[in-house]
Amino acid sequence: MNVQEMILALQSYWADKGCALVQPYDVETGAGTMNPMTFLRALGPEPWNAAYVEPSRRPADGRYGENPNRVYQHHQFQVIMKPSPDNIQEIYLGSLSALGIDPLQHDIRFVEDNWENPAMGAAGLGWEVWLDGMEVTQFTYFQQVGGLEVDPVSVELTYGIERLALYLQEKESVYDLEWTPGVTYGDIFLQPEYEHSKYSFEESDQQLLFHLFDAYEKEAQRVLQENLVFAGYDYVLKCSHTFNLLDARRAISATERTGYLARVRNLARQCAKAYVKERERLGFPLLKEGEKSND
Amino acid sequence: MTKRDLLLEIGVEEIPARFVDNGVAQLAEKVTDWLTAQRISFDSYRTFATPRRLAVIVENVSDRQPDLEEEVRGPAKRIAMDEEGNWTRAAEGFARKQGLTTAELKLAEYKGETYVFAYKRSSGELTYNLLLKELPSLFGSLHFPHGMRWGSGRTRFIRPVRWLTCLWGDEPIPVEWAGKRATNKTYGHRFLGQEIMLTSPNDYLEALREEWVIADVTERKQMIRDQLTALEEEHQFRIPVEEDLLNEITHLVEYPTSLVGRFQEEFLTLPKEVLITTMREHQRYFPVEGEDGRLLPYFVTVRNGDATATDLVRKGNEKVLQARLSDARFFYEEDQKLSIDEAVARLDQVIFHDELGSIGDRTQRIVFIARELAQLLELDEVTRAKVERAAKICKFDLSTQMVDEFPELEGVMGEEYARQKGEDPEVALAVREHLLPRFPGDSLPTGVVGAVIGLADKMDTIASFFAIGIVPTGSQDPYGLRRRAAGILQILLDQDWRKVSLKQLILLSLKSLEEKDLLQRSRESLVADLESFFMPRMKAILQDEEIRYDVIDAVLAVGIHYPHWVVEKARVLAAQMEEEAFKSVAEGLIRATNLAQKAEEDRQVDPELLTEEAEQNLLQKIEETKEMVHRCQEERDAAGLYDALAQLTPTIHQFFDDVMVMVEEEEIRANRLALLREVSTLANQFADFDKLVFS
CATH class of the missing domain: 1.10.3210 (Hypothetical protein af1432)
Known part of the structure; x- marks a missing residue:
């Protein structure tokens, strides 16, 4: 199964389970969780089921296209369901079957792993799912997002697409993966991997980035004052990515690092609060009538 | 009274291995404590646990509480009845408080006087009803350090609860908790097993076994051990079993199947700890060694399932380990480039x-x-x-x-x-x-x-x-x-x-x-x-060191600057307390120390004011003891220090026998108290003897 077929299989499987197939976000993110379709939608009482591929940028993981497993930008397949369904483990295992993984032929285990993203004030409990000893999915019940306790609880499933593909295609290097017949992962991503690595580690303009961070932060705060949550959140993502670029460049000293992370976290918290407030003002549109009166 | 077996099982999404033993122990303890508190008798109990279930079977539980007869003594007859034999207001009040009418009160003798008694009888409830009512809060009282919520529910538990099985003999108890209603159904292995309808708690273990779940922890662990031994014989190598890892693995599988994989020999050039950590901590594999104790390029993994397609599982695990070891080698080689x-x-x-x-x-x-x-x-x-x-x-x-x-x-x-x-x-x-x-x-x-x-x-x-x-x-x-x-x-x-x-x-x-x-x-x-x-x-x-608590309190009370010294003093004191002479020593020191608390802070002993022989003797003895105490401290000789204090005590006793401390004349009194403070200072070099408890 090539990468494209995998994505199609997962999309069609989760669409079938009632997930809206939204699309990758158009602002840089480090993980599918940071896409507002997860980060913001996990907040508040409204039900929400969505799935999407998220190209996730991690500048410090760049390896100039030389490391077979680590890349500047990898791909996550992200599923978010709120409230978490009762049989979510079974549904998830069904998705592995959809990828041609027969659980009777393999060793599939749920191994404790409690997930935390302090910069985004998010934490959850769950597992990493092991397929014959390899972690293929992060399976998390959110408990906190943006510093707020969530209720109801969302379940987040994050598949590492490259890893799963390496396994399914029995390849040793991501660059050898078949994306679609005649086109490899390397054909598509090797050059950008090299160039992004070179940029992140050697060429980025630190002064400009520091300036951008401050400017984005300021703009996020200003926009959030106006209760424009989604617009404000985009600037939080920009702050976060800018920080990651500076970090990869080793431009931020150990002592300053915590301060920058705290600034991002504060913004994320403000967004979370503002989002819930705005949804409430709008009458939580995604709640059905019956659910509203129960509340 | 008839008896039944009781089965309780909480079906959970994979419980983190480190909480399984504690979770099932809590369940058993809460259930049996509750039965005891309810006066419901039972014989014994067994626990069962896998990653997906915590269960207890309590055997021969009586099917109802015994009736309760209670006797409450009220006021004496002379208060409860007037001269004509009518109940007084006191009697009426007592009856009302006991939920009875005065007609139901009885008279009886108690310690030579006639009193009013209330006899109350309440019939015991059916165990079934009590279980139905109380089990939800009992389940809810299980405590885990990292509880979580899920879905829209309010319950907190270690992981989401997916089913409840409560069986009272052959009868299900429809207990409701965590959004679930208990039935007589349980579930086999996630992939290999089916749903199971239980007809009796007795069937539990065997029915699960047929559906590929070994619910008894000891049995499951032994199964892994036996498999490891068999692999050792088959491959002529040794598998050192680390108990923590074995326990963890036992709680990661419902049905274990052990299999051997291998990695490239060239990785053996990495430090042994790196290989072992990668296998053990990151992959939960058992490392393998030869007769000479050297690592071999093999590992053993325990799969959650049967022996189907083990080649595929082996290949997958080998690939993962290979990638991890390649990473480790990369880091190792990079580190070589860095000077200290x-x-x-x-x-x-x-x-x-x-x-x-x-x-x-x-x-x-x-x-x-x-x-x-x-x-x-x-x-x-x-x-x-x-x-x-x-x-x-x-x-x-x-x-x-x-x-x-x-x-x-x-x-x-x-x-x-x-x-x-x-x-x-x-x-x-x-x-x-x-x-x-x-x-x-x-x-x-x-x-x-x-x-x-x-x-x-x-x-x-x-x-x-x-x-x-x-x-x-x-x-x-x-x-x-x-x-x-x-x-x-x-x-x-x-x-x-x-x-x-x-x-x-x-x-x-x-x-x-x-x-x-x-x-x-x-x-x-x-x-x-x-x-x-x-x-x-x-x-x-x-x-x-198993030193008695009062000895510990006594030595700690005077400071812990030199840990060694504290331990030695505690040992000596603990040993001395067994001796007959000890009581007299301690009494002398305690009496002096207690009185010394009344001494003025800056007052020094004035020898001129010591009129009695016993107090002059004490001062002289104190001076001698001071030197000994000082030397023993220098030499860290706790036994010597104790002896010095012991030798001081006859003089102290003599002092108390002959001398009155709290006399009218202020100067004399203050001087004598100052003398005792000298004793107290010496005693406190060893311990606060007043903390000791004498039988």
């Missing part, structure tokens, strides 16, 4: 704590404390030089890629790399050993250099967090300060270092913090807090 001094320099960029600066800052403090300690301990020049070097580099491996990737190899990699780079063997050893002990019962530094750095490192961690107001409370001790305090005492005792006091250690570390302006509170209050922080740790050490 470069690695040390990088520590300035590794944050230790926001307010406490970098690891580099911390290293400077460790160097300062270690250097001063080496002086105090009068170590020779050569060793002092090694301490200096080891202190400087002790944290260097925190900037290596290997430790970044395998944090549990901190110290281990440090020693390995330090040796490779030609550091002195004692220095290299200290890089690993200064972290010891890492957990209760762990080994202690064997080398002097590691012990010195270990003290400095631990003391700096404790003092620096105290200095910025981060102090362990209750179960919260995120930086392991208690463990480190215990480690300091253990090292001082183990090295038999009698020249270093806790207070010196505390003052040294505060000094190094003060120079960097890191004390957020006054030095005095920090010293006091730190000293009392060590108190419970010292107490635990004495408790481990």
Whole structure:
């Protein structure tokens, strides 16, 4: 199964389970969780089921296209369901079957792993799912997002697409993966991997980035004052990515690092609060009538 | 009365392995305690647990509570009845309070007088009804350190609850909890098994076995052991079984099947610890070794399932291990390119704590404390030089890629790399050993250099967090300060270092913090807090020696500056308490000490005012004892110190027999009290004898 077929299989499987197939976000993110379709939608009482591929940028993981497993930008397949369904483990295992993984032929285990993203004030409990000893999915019940306790609880499933593909295609290097017949992962991503690595580690303009961070932060705060949550959140993502670029460049000293992370976290918290407030003002549109009166 | 077996099973999404044993033990304890409190008899119980279930079967539970007969005594008849034999208001009040009418009251004798009695009888409830009503709160009372919520429910549990099975004999109890209603159904293995309808708790174990679940923990563990033994015989190698890993694996599978995989021989050139950590900690594999104890390029993994397609499972696991070991080799080779001094320099960029600066800052403090300690301990020049070097580099491996990737190899990699780079063997050893002990019962530094750095490192961690107001409370001790305090005492005792006091250690570390302006509170209050922080740790050490609690309290009450001295005094005191003569010694000292509390603070004994022979004798004896006490302290001779005090006591008794202390004349009285304070001061060099409990 090539990468494209995998994505199609997962999309069609989760669409079938009632997930809206939204699309990758158009602002840089480090993980599918940071896409507002997860980060913001996990907040508040409204039900929400969505799935999407998220190209996730991690500048410090760049390896100039030389490391077979680590890349500047990898791909996550992200599923978010709120409230978490009762049989979510079974549904998830069904998705592995959809990828041609027969659980009777393999060793599939749920191994404790409690997930935390302090910069985004998010934490959850769950597992990493092991397929014959390899972690293929992060399976998390959110408990906190943006510093707020969530209720109801969302379940987040994050598949590492490259890893799963390496396994399914029995390849040793991501660059050898078949994306679609005649086109490899390397054909598509090797050059950008090299160039992004070179940029992140050697060429980025630190002064400009520091300036951008401050400017984005300021703009996020200003926009959030106006209760424009989604617009404000985009600037939080920009702050976060800018920080990651500076970090990869080793431009931020150990002592300053915590301060920058705290600034991002504060913004994320403000967004979370503002989002819930705005949804409430709008009458939580995604709640059905019956659910509203129960509340 | 008939009896039935009771089965309770909580079906859960995969419970983290480390909480399974505790979870099922809690369940059994809560259920049996509750039955006992409800006066419902039962014979015995068994527990069962897998990653997906916590279960208990209680055998021969009686099907109802026994009836309860209660007798309550009321007022005496002469109060409860008037002269005509009518009930008084007192009687009416009593009856009403007991829920009876006066007609139901009875009269009976009690201790020679007639009283009113109320006899109440309540019939016992059916166990079934009580279970139905009470089980939800019983389940809800199970406590886990990391509870969670799921879906839209309000329940908190270790992981989401997916089913409940409650069987009372052949009858299901439809208990409702966590959004589930209990039935007589349970579920087999996630992939291999089916749903099971139970007809009796007796069927539980076998029915699950047929559906590929070994519910008995001991049996499941033994199955793995047997499989490992069989593999050892088949392949002629050894599989050292680490119990913690075996326990963990037992709780990661419902039906175990062990299989052997291999990795490329070239990886055997990596340090053994790297291979073992990768296999054990990251993959939960058992490493394999030959007859000579050398690692072989094999591993054993325990699969959750049967023997279907084991080749596929093996291949998958081999691929994962291969990738991990390739990573490890990459880090190892990268680390080789870094000199130790470069690695040390990088520590300035590794944050230790926001307010406490970098690891580099911390290293400077460790160097300062270690250097001063080496002086105090009068170590020779050569060793002092090694301490200096080891202190400087002790944290260097925190900037290596290997430790970044395998944090549990901190110290281990440090020693390995330090040796490779030609550091002195004692220095290299200290890089690993200064972290010891890492957990209760762990080994202690064997080398002097590691012990010195270990003290400095631990003391700096404790003092620096105290200095910025981060102090362990209750179960919260995120930086392991208690463990480190215990480690300091253990090292001082183990090295038999009698020249270093806790207070010196505390003052040294505060000094190094003060120079960097890191004390957020006054030095005095920090010293006091730190000293009392060590108190419970010292107490635990004495408790481990099985010294009786009152002896412990008595010696701790007079200070713990020299841990060695505290232990020795406690041992001597514990032994002396068994002697017949002890009581008289202690009484004399206690009496003197108690009265001495009334003494004026600045008053010195004036020999001119000592009129009686007994008090003159006491003063003379005190002077003699002072010298002995001083010498024994110098020589750390606890038995000698006790003897000196014991020899003083006949004189004390004679004093109390002959001399009246609290006399009218103020000067005389004050002088005598001052004399007793001298005794008290001597006694307090040993212990607070008043804390001792005499049978």
